[in-house]
Amino acid sequence: MSHPPFLLFPTILVFFWSSLASADTLSVTKAGADSGDCTASACLTISYAVDEASDDDTINIGAGTYEEQVTIDDKDLTLVGADRDTTIIDKNAQNDLLKVQGDSVVTLKNLTTSRGGNCIRVKNTADITLDNVLVRDCSRAAKGAGMRIDGDDNDILIKNSEFNDNSNTDADSCGGHIHTLGPLTIEKTSFINGSSAGNGGGICIKDTTANITGSSFSGNQAWGDGGAIHVRNATVTIDHDASDSTRTDFSDNLADEAAAEDDARGGAIFVTGEVSELTVNHSDFSDNLADDSGGSIYMSDETLNLDNSTFTGDGTTENAVDNGGAIAFVGGTHTIDDCVFTDVIAGTSGGVLEINTLAIVTITNSYFISDSSNTKATNGGAILVSGATANIIGSDFDDFYVDGAGGAILNANSSALDIDGCNFRDNRAAGGTNGGGAIFTQESSSLTIDDSLFSGNQATYAGGAIGQVSGLLTMGATTSNTFSNNAAATGGHFFGQGTLIDTGSSFTSGTTTSAGGAVRINSSGSGTFTDSTFTSNTAATSGGGIYFSSTGTLTLNNATFDGNNATVDRGGHLYMTSAANTLDINVGTSFSNGGAVNAGGIYVNSNTAVNIDQTTFSGITAAGDGGALYLEPGQTSLVLTSLTFTNNSADNGGAIYNDDGAAWKMDGHTFTANSATDGSGGAV
Numbered sequence: 001m002s003h004p005p006f007l008l009f010p011t012i013l014v015f016f017w018s019s020l021a022s023a024d025t026l027s028v029t030k031a032g033a034d035s036g037d038c039t040a041s042a043c044l045t046i047s048y049a050v051d052e053a054s055d056d057d058t059i060n061i062g063a064g065t066y067e068e069q070v071t072i073d074d075k076d077l078t079l080v081g082a083d084r085d086t087t088i089i090d091k092n093a094q095n096d097l098l099k100v101q102g103d104s105v106v107t108l109k110n111l112t113t114s115r116g117g118n119c120i121r122v123k124n125t126a127d128i129t130l131d132n133v134l135v136r137d138c139s140r141a142a143k144g145a146g147m148r149i150d151g152d153d154n155d156i157l158i159k160n161s162e163f164n165d166n167s168n169t170d171a172d173s174c175g176g177h178i179h180t181l182g183p184l185t186i187e188k189t190s191f192i193n194g195s196s197a198g199n200g201g202g203i204c205i206k207d208t209t210a211n212i213t214g215s216s217f218s219g220n221q222a223w224g225d226g227g228a229i230h231v232r233n234a235t236v237t238i239d240h241d242a243s244d245s246t247r248t249d250f251s252d253n254l255a256d257e258a259a260a261e262d263d264a265r266g267g268a269i270f271v272t273g274e275v276s277e278l279t280v281n282h283s284d285f286s287d288n289l290a291d292d293s294g295g296s297i298y299m300s301d302e303t304l305n306l307d308n309s310t311f312t313g314d315g316t317t318e319n320a321v322d323n324g325g326a327i328a329f330v331g332g333t334h335t336i337d338d339c340v341f342t343d344v345i346a347g348t349s350g351g352v353l354e355i356n357t358l359a360i361v362t363i364t365n366s367y368f369i370s371d372s373s374n375t376k377a378t379n380g381g382a383i384l385v386s387g388a389t390a391n392i393i394g395s396d397f398d399d400f401y402v403d404g405a406g407g408a409i410l411n412a413n414s415s416a417l418d419i420d421g422c423n424f425r426d427n428r429a430a431g432g433t434n435g436g437g438a439i440f441t442q443e444s445s446s447l448t449i450d451d452s453l454f455s456g457n458q459a460t461y462a463g464g465a466i467g468q469v470s471g472l473l474t475m476g477a478t479t480s481n482t483f484s485n486n487a488a489a490t491g492g493h494f495f496g497q498g499t500l501i502d503t504g505s506s507f508t509s510g511t512t513t514s515a516g517g518a519v520r521i522n523s524s525g526s527g528t529f530t531d532s533t534f535t536s537n538t539a540a541t542s543g544g545g546i547y548f549s550s551t552g553t554l555t556l557n558n559a560t561f562d563g564n565n566a567t568v569d570r571g572g573h574l575y576m577t578s579a580a581n582t583l584d585i586n587v588g589t590s591f592s593n594g595g596a597v598n599a600g601g602i603y604v605n606s607n608t609a610v611n612i613d614q615t616t617f618s619g620i621t622a623a624g625d626g627g628a629l630y631l632e633p634g635q636t637s638l639v640l641t642s643l644t645f646t647n648n649s650a651d652n653g654g655a656i657y658n659d660d661g662a663a664w665k666m667d668g669h670t671f672t673a674n675s676a677t678d679g680s681g682g683a684v
Contacts, residue, residue, distance in 0.1 A: 022054065022055075022056065023056040023057060023058070024037075024039050024053070024054070024057045024058075025039065025057070025058045025059075025060060026038035026039055026043070026049045026052060026053055026057060026058070026059045026060070027039075027041075027042040027043065027049075027059070027060050027061075027062070028042055028043050028044070028045065028046050028048075028049045028059060028060070028061045028062065028066075029042040029043075029044075029061075029062035029064070030044070030062060030063075030064035030066075031044075032044040034048040036052075037052045038052050038053075038059075042062070045066065045068055046059065046061060046066055046068060046070050046079070046089065047068055047069075047070050047071070050070060050071070050072055050075070050077065053075060053077055054075070055075055055076040055077075056076055056077075057077055057078070058077070058078040058079075058080060059077060059078070059079045059080070060080050060082075061079060061080065061081045061082065061087050061111060062082050062087065063081075063082045063083065063086035063087055064086070064087065064088070065088045065089075065090050066087075066088065066089050066090070067090060067091050067092075068089070068091055069091050069093055069095075069096065069097055069098070069099075069116075070089065070097070070098045070099070071096075071098075071099045071100075071101070072098075072099070072100045072101070072104050072106055072126075073101050073102045073104065074101075074102035074103050074104055075102075075104050075106075076104065076105040076106070077104070077105075077106050077107075078106070078107040078109065079106070079107070079108050079109065079111065080109045080110055080111075081109065081110040081111030081112075082110065083110060084110050084111060084112055084132050084133065084134050085112070085134075087110065087111040087112065088111070088112040088113075088114055089111065089112065089113045089114065090112075090113075090114040090115050091115065091116060092115040093115070093116045093117055094117045094140070095116075095117040095118070095140075096116065096117060096118050096120075096121040097113055097114075097115075097116025097117070097118070097119045097120070097121075097138070098113055098116070098119065098120050098121070099120075099121045099123065100120070100121070100122050100123070100126045100128050101121075101122070101123035101124050101126050102123075102124050102125075102126060103124065103125050103126065104126040104127070104128075105126070105127045105128075106126065106127070106128045106129070107128070107129040107130075107131065108120075108128070108129070108130050108131070108133050109130075109131040109132055109133070110131075110132050110133075111133060111134075112133070112134040112135075112136065113133070113134070113135050113136075113138070114134075114135075114136050114137050114138070115137050115138065115139075116138050116140075117138070117139075117140040117142070117145070118138065118140055118142070118144055118145060118146075118147070118148040119135050119136075119138035119145070119146050119147060119166070120135060120146070120147040120148070121147075121148050121150070122147070122148065122149045122150065122151065122154055122156065122182070123150045123151060124150075124151055125151055125153050125154060126151065126154060127154055127155040127156070128154070128156055128157075129156075129157040129158075129159075130157070130158045130159070130161045131159050131160055131161070132159075132160045132161060133158075133161045133162075134161065134162045134163075134164065135147060135161070135162070135163045135164070135166060135177070136162075136163070136164040136165055136166065137164075137165050137166070138166040138167075139166070139167045139168075139169060140168065140169070140170075141168070141169045141170040141173070142168065142170055142173055143168055143170070143173040143174050143175045143179035143204060144168070144175040144177075144178050144179030144180070144204065145166045145167055145168045145175075145176055145177070146163045146166035146176065146177040146178055146194070147163070147177065147178045147179075147180075148175075148178075148179050148180075149178070149179065149180040149181060149182045149184070150181060150182075151181065151182050152181045152182050152207065152208060153182060154182035154183065155182075155183060155185075156180065156182060156183065156184045156185065157185045157187075158184075158185070158186045158187070158189050159186070159187035159188055159189060160187070160188050160189065161189045161190075162189065162190045162191075162192065163177040163178070163189070163190070163191045163192065163194060163202075164190075164192045164193060165192070165193045165194075166194050166195075167194065167195040167196070167197075168195070168196040168197060168198065169197050170197055170198060171197040171198050171223065171224075171258065172198055173196070173197070173198045174196060174198050174199040174200040174204035174206075174224075174230055175196060175199075175200045175202075175203060175204030175230070176194030176195045176196040176200065176201045176202060176220065176221075176222070177191050177194040177201075177202050177203055177220075178202070178203040178204065179200070179203075179204040179206075180203070180204070180205055180206070180208060180210070181206055181207055181208055182208055183208055183209050183210070184203075184205065184208065184209070184210040184211070185210070185211045185212075186210070186211070186212040186213070186215050187213050187214060187215070187241065188213070188214040188215060188241055188246060189215045189216075190215065190216045190217075190218070191203065191215070191216070191217045191218075191220060191228065192216075192218055192219055192220070193218075193219045193220065193221075194220040194221075194228075195220070195221045195222070196221075196222045196223065196224065197223050197224075197258070198222070198223065198224045199222050199224040199225045199226050199230040199270065200222055200224075200225075200226045200229065200230030200270075201220035201221045201222035201226065201227045201228060201253065201254070201255075202217050202220040202226075202227070202228040202229055202253070203228070203229045203230070204226075204229075204230045204232075205229065205230070205231050205232070205234045205236055206231075206232045206233060206234060207232070207233050207234060208234050208235075209234060209235045209236070210231075210234065210235075210236045210237070211236075211237045211239075212236070212237070212238045212239075212248060213238075213239050213240060213241045213242065213246075213248065214239075214240055214241025214244075214246035214247070214248060215248050215249075216248065216249040216250075216251075217229070217248075217249070217250045217251070217253055217268065218249070218250075218251045218252055218253070219251075219252050219253065220253045220254075221253070221254045221255075221256060222254075222255050222256070222264070223256050223257070223258035223262075223264070224255065224258065224262070224263075224264060225255055225263065225264065225265045225266055225270035225272075225298065226255060226265075226266045226268075226269060226270030226298075227253035227254045227255040227256075227266065227267045227268055227288065227289075227290070228250055228253040228267075228268045228269060228288075229268065229269045229270070230266075230269075230270050231269065231270065231271040231272070231273070231276055231278060232271075232272055232273045232276065233272075233273030233274070233275050233276055234273070234276055235275075235276070235277045236271075236276075236277070236278050236279070237278075237279045237281075238278075238279065238280045238281070238283055239279075239280075239281040239282055239283070240281070240282035240283070245282070247282050247283055247284055248280075248282070248283040248284070249283065249284045249285075249286075250268040250269070250283070250284070250285045250286070250288055250296065251284075251285075251286045251287055251288070252286075252287050252288065253267050253268045253288045253289075254267055254288070254289050254290070255267050255270065255289070255290040255291065255292070255294075255298075256291055257291040257292070263291075263292045263293075264290050264291040264292050265290050265292045265293050265294050265298035265328065266290055266294045266296075266297055266298030266328075267288035267289045267290040267294065267295045267296055267321070268285055268288040268295075268296040268297060269296065269297045269298070270294070270297075270298045270300075271297070271298065271299050271300065271302050271304070272300040272301070272302065273300075273302065274301060274302070275302075276302040276303070277302060277303040277304075277305070278297075278299070278302065278303070278304050278305070279304075279305040279306075280297075280304070280305070280306045280307070280309055281306075281307045281308055281309065282307075282308050282309065283309045283310075284309065284310045284312075285297075285309065285310065285311045285312070285326065286310075286311075286312040286313055287312070287313050289321060290321050291321075291322075292321070292322050292323075293321060293322055293323045293324045293328035293330075293354055294321070294323075294324045294326075294327055294328035294354070295321040295324065295325045295326055295327075295344065295346070296311055296326050296327060297326070297327040297328070298324070298327070298328045298330075299327070299328065299329045299330065299331075299332055299334060299359075300330050300331065300332070301330065301331030301332045302331075302332045303332055303333055303334060304327075304329070304332070304334040304335070304336075305334070305335050306327075306334070306335065306336045306337070306339060307335075307336075307337045307338055307339070308337070308338045308339065309339050309340075310339065310340045310341075310342070311326040311327075311339070311340070311341045311342070311344055311352070312341075312342045312343060312344070313342070313343050313344065313345075321345070321346045321347065322346065322347055322348045323346055323348050323349050323350045323354040323356075323384060324346060324350045324352070324353055324354030324384070325344040325345050325346035325350070325351050325352055325376075325377070326341055326344045326352045326353060327352070327353050327354070328350070328353075328354040328356070329353070329354065329355045329356060329359040329361055329388070330354075330356050330357045330359060331356075331357050331358050331359050332359055332360070333359075333360045333361075334359065334360070334361045334362070335361075335362045335363075335364075336361065336362070336363045336364070336366055337363075337364045337365055337366070338364070338365045338366065339366045339367075340366065340367045340369075341353075341366070341367070341368045341369070341382070342369050342370070343369070343370050343371055344370070344376070345374070345375075345376050345377070346376070346377045347377070347378070348377065348378050348379070349377055349378060349379045349380045349384040349386075349410060350377060350380045350382075350383055350384030350410070351370070351376035351377035351380065351381045351382055351383075351400065351402070352368055352376075352381075352382045352383060353382065353383045353384070354383075354384045354386075355383065355384065355385045355386070355388045355389075355390050355415075356384070356386045356387060356388055357386070357387055357388065358387060358388060358389075359388040359389070360388065360389045360390075361388070361389070361390050361391070362390075362391045362392075362393070363390070363391070363392045363393065363395055364392075364393045364394055364395065365393070365394045365395065366395045366396075367395065367396050367398075368382040368383075368395065368396065368397045368398070368400070368408070369396070369397075369398045369399060370382070370398070370399050370400045370401070371399060374401065375401055375402060375403050376400050376401060376402060377402050378402060378403050378404045379402055379404040379405045379406050379410045379431075379440070380402065380405075380406045380408075380409055380410030380440075381400030381401060381402045381406065381407050381408055381409075381427065382397050382400050382408045382409060383408070383409045383410070384406075384409075384410050384412070385409065385410070385411045385412065385415040385417050385445075386410075386412045386413040386415060387412075387413040387414060387415060388415050388416075389415065389416045389417075390411075390415070390416075390417050390418070391418045391420075392417070392418070392419050392420070392422055393419075393420045393421055393422070394420070394421045394422065395421075395422050395423075396422065396423045396424075396425070397409070397422065397423070397424045397425070397427060397438065398423075398424075398425045398426055398427070399425070399426050399427065400427045400428070401427070401428045401430065402428070402429050402430065402431070403430050403431060404429065404430075404431040404434060405429055405431050405434035405435060405436050405440035405442075405467065406429060406436045406438075406439055406440035406467075407427030407428045407429040407436065407437045407438055407439075407457060407458075407459070408424055408427045408438045408439060409438070409439045409440070410436075410439075410440050410441075410442075411439065411440070411441040411442070411445045411447055412441075412442050412443050412445055413443050413445065414443060414444050414445055415445040415446075416445070416446045417439075417441070417445065417446070417447045417448070418447075418448045419439075419447070419448065419449045419450070419452055420449075420450045420451055420452070420478075420479075421450070421451045421452060421479075422452045422453075423452065423453045423455075424438035424439070424452070424453065424454045424455070424457060424465065425453070425455050425456050425457070426455075426456040426457065427457045427458075428457065428458045428459070428460075429458075429459045429460065429461075429463075429467070430460045431459075431460060431461060432460060432461055433461060434461060434462065434467060434469075435459035435460070435461040435462035435463040435464075435467035435488060435491070435495055436459060436462075436463045436465075436466055436467030436468075436495075437457030437458045437459040437463065437464045437465055437467075437486060437487075437488065438454050438457040438465045438466060438486075439465070439466045439467070440463070440466075440467040440468075440469075441466070441467070441468050441469070441471055441473065441498075442468070442469035442470060442471070443469070443470065443471070444470050444471045444498075445470075445471045446471050446472045446473075446474075447466075447468070447471065447472070447473045447474070448473075448474045448475075448477065449473070449474070449475045449476075449481055450475070450476060450477060450478045450479045450480075450481065451478070451479035451480070451481065452481045452482075453481070453482045453484075454466070454481070454482070454483045454484070454486055454493065455482075455483075455484045455485055455486070456484075456485050456486065457486045457487075458486070458487050458488065459487075459488040459489070459491075459495075460488070460489065461488065461489050461490070462488055462489065462490050462491050462495035462520070463488055463491045463493075463494055463495035463496070464486030464487045464488035464491065464492045464493055464494075464510060464511075464512075465483055465486040465493045465494060466493070466494045466495070466496075467491070467494075467495045467496075468494070468495065468496035468497060468498045468500070468525075469497050469498065470497060470498045471498045471499070472498060472499045472501070473496065473498060473499065473500045473501070474501045474502075475500070475501070475502040475503065475505050476502055476503035476504040476505050476532075477501075477503060479504075480503065480504030480505055480506070480531075481502075481504075481505040481506075482505070482506050482508075483505060483506065483507045483508065483510065483518075484506075484508045484509055484510075485508070485509045485510075486510050487510065487511045487512065488512055489512060489513050489514055490512050490513075490514045490515050490516050490520050490547070491512065491516045491518075491519060491520035491547075492510025492511050492512045492516065492517045492518055492519075492537060492538075492539075493507050493510040493518050493519060493537075494507075494518070494519045494520070495516070495519075495520045495521075495522065496519075496520070496521050496522070496525045496527070497521070497522050497523040497524065497525040497550070498525055499525065499526050499527075500521065500525070500526070500527040500528070501527075501528045502527070502528065502529045502530070502532050503530045503531055503532070504530070504531045504532060505529075505532050505533075506532070506533045506535065507519065507532070507533065507534045507535070507537060507545075508533075508534075508535045508536055508537070509535070509536050509537065509538075510537040510538070511537070511538050511539075511540075512538075512539050512540060512541075513540050514539065514540055514541050515539050515541050515542045515543050515547040515549075515575065516539055516542075516543045516546065516547030516575075517537035517538045517539035517543065517544040517545060517564060517565070517566070518534050518537035518544075518545050518546060518564070519534075519545070519546045519547070520543065520546070520547040520548075520549065521546070521547075521548050521549070521550045521552070521554065522549050522550055523549075523550055523551075524550055524551050524552055525550045525552050526550065526552030526553045526554070526555075527546075527548070527552075527553075527554050527555070528554075528555040528557070529555070529556050529557065529559045530557040530558060530559070531557070531558050531559070532556075532559045532560070533559070533560040533561075533562070534546070534559070534560070534561045534562070534564055534573070535560075535561075535562045535563055535564070536562070536563045536564065536594075537564045537565075538564070538565045538566075538567060539565070539566045539567065539569075540567050540568060541566065541567070541568055541569045542566050542569040542570050542571050542575040542596075542603070543566060543571045543574060543575035543603075544564035544565040544566045544571065544572045544573060544594060544596065545561050545564040545571075545572070545573040545574055546573070546574045546575070547571070547575045547577075548574070548575065548576050548577065548581065548583070549577040549579060550579060550581055551579050551580050551581050552581060552582070553581065553582040553583075553584060554576070554581070554582070554583050554584070555584045555585075555586070556584070556585045556586065556589045557586045557587075557588070557589070558586070558587065558588035558589060559585075559588075559589045559590075560589070560590050561573040561574070561589075561590065561591045561592070561594075561601075562590075562591075562592045562593055562594070563592070563593040563594045564594040565594045565595060565596065566595075566596035566597070566599075567596075567597075568597060569596065569597055569598070570596050570597065570598045570599040570603040570630065571596055571599050571601075571602060571603035571630075572594045572595040572596035572599070572600045572601060572620065572621075572622070573591045573594060573600075573601050573602060573620070574591075574601070574602045574603070575599070575602075575603045576602070576603065576604045576605055576608050577605050578605035578606045578607045578608070578632070578634075579605075579607065579608075580607045580608075580636070581607070581608055581609075582608065582609045582611075583604060583608055583609070583610050583611065583612070584611045585611065585612040585613065585615050586613050586614070586615075587613055587614040587615075588614065588615075589615045589616075590615065590616045590617075590618070591615070591616070591617045591618075591620060591628065592616075592617070592618045592619050592620065593618075593619045593620065594620060594621075595620050595621035595622055595623075595627075596622055596623075597622065597623045597624050598622055598623070598624040598625050598626055598630055598650075598657075599622060599625070599626045599629070599630030599657070600620040600621050600622035600626065600627045600628060600648065600649075600650060601617050601620045601626075601627070601628040601629055601630075601648070602628070602629050602630065603626070603630045603632075604629075604630065604631050604632060604635065605632045606632050606633055606634030606635065607634060607635070607636060608635050608636065609635065609636045609637045610631075610635050610637065610638045610639065610640075611637075611639045611641075612629075612639070612640050612641070612643060613639075613641040613642065614641065614642045614643070615643055615644070616643070616644040616645075616646070617629065617643070617644065617645045617646070617648055617655065618644075618645075618646040618647055618648065619646070619647045619648065620648045620649075621648070621649050621650070622649070622650035622651070622657075623650075623651065624650065624651050624652070625650055625651060625652045625653050625657040626650055626652075626653045626656065626657030627648035627649045627650035627653065627654045627655055627657075627674060627675075628645050628648040628654075628655045628656065628674075629655065629656045629657070630653070630656075630657045630659070631656070631657065631658045631659060631660075632659050632660070633659055633660030634660070640669070641668060642668045642669065643668075643669045643670070644669070644670040644672075645669070645670065645671045645672070645674050645683065646670075646671075646672045646673060646674070647672070647673045647674065648674045648675075649674065649675045649676070649677060650676060650677070651676060651677050651678045652676055652678060653676060653683075654674035654675045654676045654683060655671055655674040655683045656683070671683040
C-alpha cells in the first residue's frame with residue numbers, strides 16, 4: 001500500500017531525532033560510582049563506562065589518576081580527559097594498558113597514558129585518533145612500548161600529542177615509542193627519549209605507509225638501526241605542517257652499537273627493504289649520531305627524495321660517524337634538492353654524504369659548508385662516492401678540511417661523478433701522499449666537470465683543486481670551468497695520472513712549492529687542452545703553467561699561456577721531462593710574457609716526440625738560456641712548423657736554445673725583435 005509523500009515526512013523526522021538521541025555523553029570521576037549508565041551521575045572507572053557506552057558515545061573523564069587497564073572492543077567511542085596533565089591512566093602494568101580491538105573507531109583526547117607494557121594497543125581492524133595525548137614511561141620487552149598497531153588495515157591519526165620515555169627492552173624487537181603495521185598519520189607530535197634494545201628508538205614502520213608533519217624527534221636511541229625511526233618495506237613522507245609551516249625536527253638522536261660486532265646505522269632514520277621510499281621535505285636535522293654510517297639518515301637500496309631540509313653538526317670530532325655524517329646511501333636511486341649541510345663530521349670518509357655500492361644520487365641547488373679549522377673526515381670532507389654514480393648540479397662546497405684526500409669530494413672505486421654549475425671554495429686536503437684540495441678521483445673512476453668554479457682550494461701534496469690517480473676526467477664538454485688561486489706542493493690547480501680532456505677552462509694564479517704551477521700530469525697520464533687559458537700561474541721550481549712528467553701525450557689546441565713563471569728552474573709555461581712522451585702543440589696556441597731561469601716558455605727534455613705547429617711566442621724572458629723554447633739533446637722526433645717569435649729574450653737563444661743542434665727547418669718561421677743579452681743567438 002502506497003502512502004502520500006506528506007505522510008512519510010513525520011516518519012523520517014522521528015528516525016532522524018532518534019538517531020541523534022542515541023549518542024550519549026557519559027562521565028567518569030574519582031568521586032563517582034560504578035552504577036547506572038554513567039549519564040545522569042558519574043561512574044568511578046573508565047572500564048565500567050566503556051562497557052555501558054554505545055557506538056558514537058563520548059566519555060568525559062575528570063581529573064585524577066585511574067589505575068586500571070581498559071579494553072574497547074567493537075565500539076565507536078570518544079574518550080575526553082579534563083586536561084592532559086591531570087587526567088591520567090596509569091596501572092604500572094606489564095601488558096596492554098589501553099587496548100582497542102575488533103572493528104572499533106576510537107578517539108582519545110586531553111589525557112595521559114602512563115606505565116603500561118604497551119600503553120596503547122590497536123588490534124584487528126580498529127582505528128584510533130590521539131589528540132593532545134601524552135604517552136609516557138611505558139616499558140616492555142616487546143615492540144612498540146608506547147603504542148603498538150598490529151593490524152595492517154587500521155587508520156591511525158596522532159596529532160598535537162607527545163610520546164616521552166617509552167622503551168622496548170627486547171633486542172629482537174623494534175620501536176620504543178611506536179610499532180606499526182598499519183597506515184599512520186602524525187601531526188605536530190613530539191617523540192622524546194624513546195629507546196629500543198633493538199631497532200627504532202622512536203618509531204618502527206613496517207609494510208605500510210606513514211605521513212609525519214610538523215613533528216619533532218629528540219633524544220631517541222636504538223641499540224641497532226634507526227635512532228628515531230626505523231622503516232622496513234614502507235613508504236614514509238615527512239614534511240612541515242601545511243597550516244602554519246611548522247617544520248619537522250630531528251635532534252640528538254642516536255643509533256648505538258649494542259656490541260662491538262654490531263652495526264648501528266641511521267642516527268635519526270634508517271630505511272631498508274626493496275619497496276621502501278622515504279620523502280623528506282622542510283625538515284631539520286641536528287646533532288644526530290650513528291656509530292657506523294649515516295649520522296642522520298641511512299638508506300639501504302631504496303629511494304630517498306630530500307628537499308628543502310637542513311643538516312647541522314651530525315657528529316662530534318671526538319665521536320664521529322664512520323662514514324656519511326649526515327646521510328649514507330648504499331644502493332638505490334635518490335634525489336637531494338635545495339638542502340643545506342653545515343659543519344657535519346664523519347670519522348673516516350664522506351663527512352656529509354656516503355654514496356656507496358651502486359647507489360645513484362642526484363644533488364641540485366644545495367649548499368655544503370664547514371668550519372675549515374676542524375677535520376671533517378679522513379677522506380672526502382663533504383662526499384664519498386664509492387662504486388656509485390653521483391650527479392651534482394648548482395651546488396656549493398666551502399671550507400672543508402680533511403687529513404687525507406679530497407677536501408670536498410673523494411671519487412673512488414670505479415665511480416662516475418658528474419659536476420655541473422658548482423662552486424668549490426677554500427677546501428683543503430692535508431694528506432702527505434695524495435691530495436685534491438676540492439676533489440680527489442682514483443681507482444679508474446670517471447669525473448665530468450662543467451660550468452664550475454674552483455677557488456682558494458689547497459692540497460698539502462698534489463692537486464690544489466683536483467687530484468687524479470687514474471680514470472678519465474672530462475672538463476668543459478658543454479661549458480667551461482674556472483680555476484683561480486688554488487695551491488699545492490705540486491699541481492697548483494690539477495695533478496693527474498689518468499686521462500684529462502679539457503675544453504675552455506681558465507687556470508689562473510695557481511701556485512706550488514715545487515713543480516706545475518697550474519697543472520702537473522704524471523706517471524702514464526695524458527692531457528688534452530683545447531681553448532684553455534693559463535694565466536699568472538707560478539711554480540717554485542719548474543713548469544709554471546704545466547709540468548708534464550708522464551710517458552703519455554700532452555696535446556694543446558688553440559690554448560693560451562700568459563704570464564706563467566717558474567721561479568728557480570725551467571719552463572715558465574711548460575716543462576716536459578725525459579719520460580719517452582709526446583708533445584703535440586697545434587694551430588692557434590700562444591705563449592706570452594712570464595718566464596723562468598732557463599726556458600722561459602717551453603722546456604723539452606730528451607726522449608720526447610715534439611710537434612709544434614702555427615704557435616706564437618711573445619714577450620717571454622729567461623735569465624739563462626732559451627727565452628721561448630729550450631730543446632735538450634735526444635728528442636725522438638722534432639717537427640716545428642710556422643712558428644712566430646716576438647720580443648723574447650735570454651742570455652743565450654733569445655727565441656730558441658737548441659742544446660745539441662738538432663736538425664729542424666728554419667723555413668716558415670718568423671723571428672722579430674728577440675734578443676740575447678750576452679750576445680749569443682738573439683733568435684736561435
